[in-house]
Amino acid sequence: MKHTQRPHRARARAAFGALAMIAFAPGCIGAPAADLGPGDAISVTVFRNPDLATEARISPEGTIVFPLIGSIRLAGLTVSDAGEAIAAALREGSFVRDPQVSVSLVEVRSRRVSVLGQVAQPGQYALDGVTVTLTDVLALAGGISESGDTKVVVITDRNGESERIEVDVPAIYRSGDLSRDIELASGDTVFVPTAPVFYVYGAVQRAGAYRLEPGTLVQNALSLGGGLTPRGSERGITIHRRMPDGSVQVMDVSIDDEVGPNDVIHVREGLF
Secondary structure, three states: OOOOOOOOHHHHHHHHHHHHOOOOOOOOOOOOOOOOOOOOEEEEEEOOOHHHOEEEEOOOOOEEEEOOOEEEEOOOOOHHHHHHHHHHHHHHOOOOOOOOEEEEEEEOOOOEEEEEEOEOOOEEEEOOOOOOEHHHHHHHOOOEOOOEOOEEEEEEEEOOEEEEEEEEHHHHHHHOOHHHOOEOOOOOEEEEOEOOEEEEEEOEOOOEEEEOOOOOEHHHHHHHOOOEOOOEEEEEEEEEEEOOOOOEEEEEOOOOOEOOOOOEEEEEEOOO
């Protein structure tokens, strides 16, 4: 019965450390290349004009109010383009002769993803231009919890089309193929399901539920259960498996057969 993208390599390795429950502080904002949007907080400075220094939050209409020039639309611009737009308005209004404007992002609210399920800190996290990939966001969420599956589900919405993507996170690093570390977009949802388990009971030392790892055989399962008791028999092993139609099938198995999710392994006592 056999059953069978971008991030720099060093930053990706750091994100993978979150799988071992290393928490990362989410408050640090880098210099993003992503567009500004409503709710984002920015800081604006004008070289040699400290009186024009401004901190503002972009309104639902996509604008801020800036000294001298009044309302200006910044939503949809990068921070670099936003600085150029403010400089152009200051120049055109003859307020500053040769304005040199710097815009930095203080807080991101317009581009967020949701992280749900078996992580240390479920919630919404900002995509700030540095945090853009799946492993980045898992790191911010404190990593996958002990009960979480390493196969993570990402639900995306691109151009009105929803897609469900399953990502084997450890496989990204085992293979060295960091292109599998998918780039997230605002509105995406990351869900970490509970890891699959199997059950062992009967003539074993430690009956109970155990985490199912890929390729687990009956002999591995029995080992996790402490092995057979003196009266346990390898010829008396059955698996109770729930089928797709909801029925439960009882199968005689050998120690070399593979275990499936939610299988119940029962070891009968031998006749002496």
